[in-house]
Structures are given as structure tokens and as C-alpha cells.
Amino acid sequence: MMALRAHARGGPEQLVYESAPRPSPGPGEALVRVHAAAITFAELGWDETWTRQDGSDRTPIIPGHEVSGVVEEAGPGCALAVGDEVYGLIDFDRDGAAAQYVTVPGDVLARKPAGATHEQAAAMALSALTAWQALVDQAGIEQGERVLIIGAPGGVGVYAVQLARARGAEVTGTGRESGRELVTRLGAQRFLDYTAGPLDPGASGFDVVLDAAGAGDDESFYRALRPGGRMILLAGPPDADRAKKHEVHATFFIVTPDGAELAALAALVDKGELEPVVGQRYPLAEGRTAFESGSRPRPPGKTVLLVG
Ligand SMILES: NC(=O)c1ccc[n+]([C@@H]2O[C@H](COP(=O)([O-])OP(=O)(O)OC[C@H]3O[C@@H](n4cnc5c(N)ncnc54)[C@H](OP(=O)(O)O)[C@@H]3O)[C@@H](O)[C@H]2O)c1
Numbered sequence: 001m002m003a004l005r006a007h008a009r010g011g012p013e014q015l016v017y018e019s020a021p022r023p024s025p026g027p028g029e030a031l032v033r034v035h036a037a038a039i040t041f042a043e044l045g046w047d048e049t050w051t052r053q054d055g056s057d058r059t060p061i062i063p064g065h066e067v068s069g070v071v072e073e074a075g076p077g078c079a080l081a082v083g084d085e086v087y088g089l090i091d092f093d094r095d096g097a098a099a100q101y102v103t104v105p106g107d108v109l110a111r112k113p114a115g116a117t118h119e120q121a122a123a124m125a126l127s128a129l130t131a132w133q134a135l136v137d138q139a140g141i142e143q144g145e146r147v148l149i150i151g152a153p154g155g156v157g158v159y160a161v162q163l164a165r166a167r168g169a170e171v172t173g174t175g176r177e178s179g180r181e182l183v184t185r186l187g188a189q190r191f192l193d194y195t196a197g198p199l200d201p202g203a204s205g206f207d208v209v210l211d212a213a214g215a216g217d218d219e220s221f222y223r224a225l226r227p228g229g230r231m232i233l234l235a236g237p238p239d240a241d242r243a244k245k246h247e248v249h250a251t252f253f254i255v256t257p258d259g260a261e262l263a264a265l266a267a268l269v270d271k272g273e274l275e276p277v278v279g280q281r282y283p284l285a286e287g288r289t290a291f292e293s294g295s296r297p298r299p300p301g302k303t304v305l306l307v308g
Pocket residue numbers: 042126127130150151152153154155156157174175176179194212213214215233234235253254255301302
């Protein structure tokens with residue numbers, strides 16, 4: 001098969017489009033013929049991309065852990081059937097989907113939303129799941145709560161805005177001015193341009209703040225919460241002293257692959273309550289250029305490699 005691979009640890013400059021062995025599904029796994037794979041720019045910087053848990057070298061590695069495709073073969077004990085259209089998030093310590101085929105544990109895959117293309121489904125696999133786990137599993141948002149989404153036009157942000165609205169929250173998003181139209185169309189009642197200066201002093205009293213920008217432990221995000229409010233961080237652990245000072249609950253978590261939650265997200269897409277957002281598309285052969293684009297301004301939403 002053809003694949004995008006790196007033979008040595010580094011950035012996009014290490015990626016080459018080349019022939020690679022086609023994998024075989026083990027027990028409980030499906031071999032997926034990839035139609036689209038979304039990429040996370042930061043994945044090339046993570047240890048688990050390059051080394052196994054015992055510290056041994058994983059190279060050559062295949063990136064792109066957000067997949068949508070069709071089951072080509074089911075391993076022993078895998079509940080999926082040949083021909084099923086599926087999507088999912090693949091653990092980052094396994095080979096990814098920037099290839100014509102990938103093996104994936106069957107239980108982290110869900111049926112692709114019928115109303116979405118493969119590229120749209122791939123674009124949701126990590127970002128929508130992260131937004132769901134942040135707002136539903138971690139923050140437990142409720143009807144009528146005031147929610148502030150930092151980085152609302154981003155890969156995770158666009159789903160966070162929609163999920164918060166679908167759960168009856170009142171949503172404010174922050175981002176670059178160019179994202180205002182998209183974010184308000186997706187349901188945010190208010191939009192703040194973060195490049196215009198510090199967070200609006202009027203941005204206060206929120207029940208939940210989600211840092212979907214990975215902007216970090218910013219003092220202004222804490223000030224935006226009411227006492228007892230919940231802050232969810234995606235880029236790193238909170239400062240416990242700062243959380244205590246502001247009397248808020250601050251949590252960092254890392255998204256985990258979950259087929260059942262992806263099935264719930266697919267159902268929202270098919271009901272018209274969740275719109276997948278694709279930022280930009282590249283053919284698999286141009287995967288290196290796709291990764292390089294992470295350091296430049298880009299349209300809102302995920303970057304997707306087209307494979308099928
Ligand atoms: N913990 C987890 O499991 C998990 C899962 C997924 C993602 N993440 C992390 O979450 C972050 C977002 O990921 P993503 O894929 O959604 O990234 P993305 O597509 O690059 O989106 C980030 C968005 O935030 C905006 N932004 C940057 N700084 C901001 C600030 N100070 N205030 C408001 N908006 C700001 C960016 O705008 P401009 O760049 O145009 O200014 C962009 O629109 C990354 O740090 C990623 O590593 C963590």
C-alpha cells in the first residue's frame with residue numbers, strides 16, 4: 001500500500017510518501033480501507049508517536065489518527081462486517097491512517113454518519129469527541145448554563161459551540177475575527193475577537209470555560225468564571241493555587257477513543273444538530289505539505305488527507 005511515513009523523529013520534513021507493508025487485523029481489530037484521514041499538527045511532537053511504552057523506537061511511523069473508511073477485513077472477534085462504513089479515533093501509540101489501509105480495534109470505531117462524507121467524518125473523529133468529553137463527561141453542562149468557548153473557530157471549538165447549544169447552554173465564543181461568521185452561524189450568541197485585546201471585562205459569571213485553543217492557564221479565563229464554575233483545559237494541567245484563589249474547579253484531560261460516544265455524535269449529525277467542519281484538504285501524496293500548513297494561518301476546522 002502507499003502511506004505517509006517518517007523514519008526518524010522530527011517534524012513534517014521527515015514525512016515521505018512511499019510504499020509500505022499492508023497491515024493485517026489481529027483479534028478484535030478491523031482492517032479499514034481508508035477514504036480520509038484527519039491530522040493533528042501537534043502529534044509529531046508527542047513521545048507516544050515515536051516510542052512504545054517500554055521506550056523502544058516505533059519508527060517508521062504513520063501519522064493521521066482520525067480515520068473514516070470502509071471495513072475491508074474483520075479480525076477474529078471483531079463485531080464489524082466487511083463493507084461497514086466506519087469512523088474513529090486511533091490511539092496515538094499505534095500507526096495512523098495516513099495510508100491506504102489501517103488496522104483499528106473494532107470497539108473504537110462507530111458507523112460513519114449517513115449524512116456525512118468520509119472527509120467530514122474524519123474531521124470529527126478527534127475534535128468532536130474531544131468537545132463531547134470536555135463538555136459532557138468532564139464539565140457536565142446543563143440547560144441554561146453560560147459557557148465560554150476559547151478558540152471557538154478551531155478544530156475542537158466548532159463542535160464545542162454546537163454541542164453546548166444543542167444542550168441548551170448560552171454560548172460565547174472567542175477567536176480571530178475571521179471566525180465570527182462561522183461561530184455565530186453554528187449557534188454562539190456572542191463572539192469576542194481575542195486579537196482585539198484582553199478578554200472583555202464584561203466576560204464574567206460563566207458557569208463553564210473550555211480552553212479549546214490550548215491557550216493554557218490564562219488568568220483572564222479564571223476571572224471569567226463565577227465562583228464554583230468549571231474550567232476545562234486541553235493543553236496542560238491547571239495551576240491548583242490559581243484555581244483555589246478563584247474558587248473554581250479546573251481540570252485537564254486527554255481525549256480517549258470511544259466508539260459509543262462517536263455513535264452518539266454520528267446520530268446528532270444525522271439529526272441535523274451537528275455540522276462537521278473541514279478546514280482544508282490535501283491528497284495523501286501531499287501529506288507533508290498538509291503537516292507544514294500547521295505553522296501558517298488556515299481556514300477554520302480540521303485538515304484532512306484524501307486517500308480513497
Ligand atoms: N487534551 C486533549 O485531549 C486534546 C484533544 C484535541 C486537541 N487538544 C489541544 O487543543 C488545542 C486546540 O486543538 P485544535 O485542533 O482545535 O486546534 P486549532 O484548530 O488550531 O484551533 C485553535 C483555535 O484557537 C484559536 N486561538 C489561539 N489562541 C487563542 C486565544 N488566546 N484566544 C482565543 N482563540 C485562540 C486559534 O486561532 P488562530 O490560530 O487563528 O489565532 C484557532 O482558531 C491544541 O492545543 C490541541 O493540542 C487537546
